[in-house]
Amino acid sequence: MGYGEQVFQKAKDILQQKRLAADTALESRRAQVVRECPEYLMLERELALTGQAVIKALDIKDPDEVAKYIKGLRKQNLELQAEIARLLKVAGHGSDYLEPRYTCAVCRDTGIADGKLCDCFRKLMKQLAYDALCADSPLKISGFEDFSLAYYPDKPDERTGISARRRMQEVLEFCQAYASDFSPGSPSLYLFGETGLGKTHLSLSIAGEVIEAGYSVVYGSTQNLIARIEDEHFGRRAADGDSTESKLIHCDLLILDDLGAEFCTQFTVSVIYNIINSRLLNSHPTIISSNLSLPELEAKYTTRVTSRILGEYRHLRFFGRDIRQIRE
Ligand SMILES: [Zn+2]
Numbered sequence: 001m002g003y004g005e006q007v008f009q010k011a012k013d014i015l016q017q018k019r020l021a022a023d024t025a026l027e028s029r030r031a032q033v034v035r036e037c038p039e040y041l042m043l044e045r046e047l048a049l050t051g052q053a054v055i056k057a058l059d060i061k062d063p064d065e066v067a068k069y070i071k072g073l074r075k076q077n078l079e080l081q082a083e084i085a086r087l088l089k090v091a092g093h094g095s096d097y098l099e100p101r102y103t104c105a106v107c108r109d110t111g112i113a114d115g116k117l118c119d120c121f122r123k124l125m126k127q128l129a130y131d132a133l134c135a136d137s138p139l140k141i142s143g144f145e146d147f148s149l150a151y152y153p154d155k156p157d158e159r160t161g162i163s164a165r166r167r168m169q170e171v172l173e174f175c176q177a178y179a180s181d182f183s184p185g186s187p188s189l190y191l192f193g194e195t196g197l198g199k200t201h202l203s204l205s206i207a208g209e210v211i212e213a214g215y216s217v218v219y220g221s222t223q224n225l226i227a228r229i230e231d232e233h234f235g236r237r238a239a240d241g242d243s244t245e246s247k248l249i250h251c252d253l254l255i256l257d258d259l260g261a262e263f264c265t266q267f268t269v270s271v272i273y274n275i276i277n278s279r280l281l282n283s284h285p286t287i288i289s290s291n292l293s294l295p296e297l298e299a300k301y302t303t304r305v306t307s308r309i310l311g312e313y314r315h316l317r318f319f320g321r322d323i324r325q326i327r328e
Pocket of ligand 1 (some may be wrong): 104105106107108109110111114115118119120121
């Protein structure tokens with residue numbers, strides 16, 4: 001996937017910040033060790049000297065002597081390291097206390113490994129490109145821990161004998177398990193029910209955990225994402241790197257919030273069909289939330305769209321009363 005200059009630059013800046021933070025943290029751990037055991041400074045100096053002394057091997061003609069010299073230096077070096085480790089242990093630190101702690105051990109937060117862009121850098125660019133799409137989302141990422149079942153009535157339903165709270169507890173548990181077990185082969189979900197029953201909250205909670213696990217996630221209201229695709233399609237906006245439609249098709253998890261709220265045209269219906277269908281064909285999971293029941297969905301979109309959602313998605317129905325009204 002190709003990214004624009006802006007995304008590249010931003011990813012570079014973020015990595016540089018990480019490297020700086022790791023270096024600064026190391027410097028303060030070192031200063032602490034010097035305060036705790038001042039003899040550390042002497043050992044550190046001697047260790048540096050053994051490193052520099054290697055170059056003197058060039059002056060020695062006899063190869064046997066060179067080997068002996070290097071062996072001696074190595075022994076001295078190891079002894080110094082052992083002595084430092086002992087000091088650290090006495091002070092209550094691990095032997096790696098004075099190692100830099102980069103977030104990526106492969107490239108040491110430089111973004112380059114073996115002369116190529118490191119995977120961490122690609123991942124970062126990918127997520128930055130998706131974040132730009134999610135910026136349209138009206139809500140910040142919320143978590144499962146803020147989801148309260150207390151807002152759902154626990155009075156048993158007259159017909160089924162099951163309360164909305166019981167139903168929603170099952171929905172919540174399903175979503176939690178879905179988020180923690182997420183893999184690119186996870187099923188697609190259709191979350192439906194009245195407005196204000198927590199569909200957006202739970203899909204954002206899933207998004208948060210899946211991003212945390214290192215997957216690329218695009219979350220957005222269907223209306224905003226479709227408007228963006230329209231703008232790009234009709235030349236009113238330039239895409240950053242790949243087109244929005246392509247990002248929506250290829251991200252690890254796509255969350256289309258509030259399907260059905262957008263204004264439907266032949267163009268939007270065909271874009272939605274293309275996204276849903278392409279993702280199913282590539283086995284990329286999608287989560288759709290909607291206030292529309294399946295018959296309403298069918299009336300609004302073609303059967304081509306609804307048959308995919310009906311046949312290939314897991315359906316989760318949300319129960320209860322509008323939480324936003326109860327809170328007010
Ligand atoms: Zn890396």
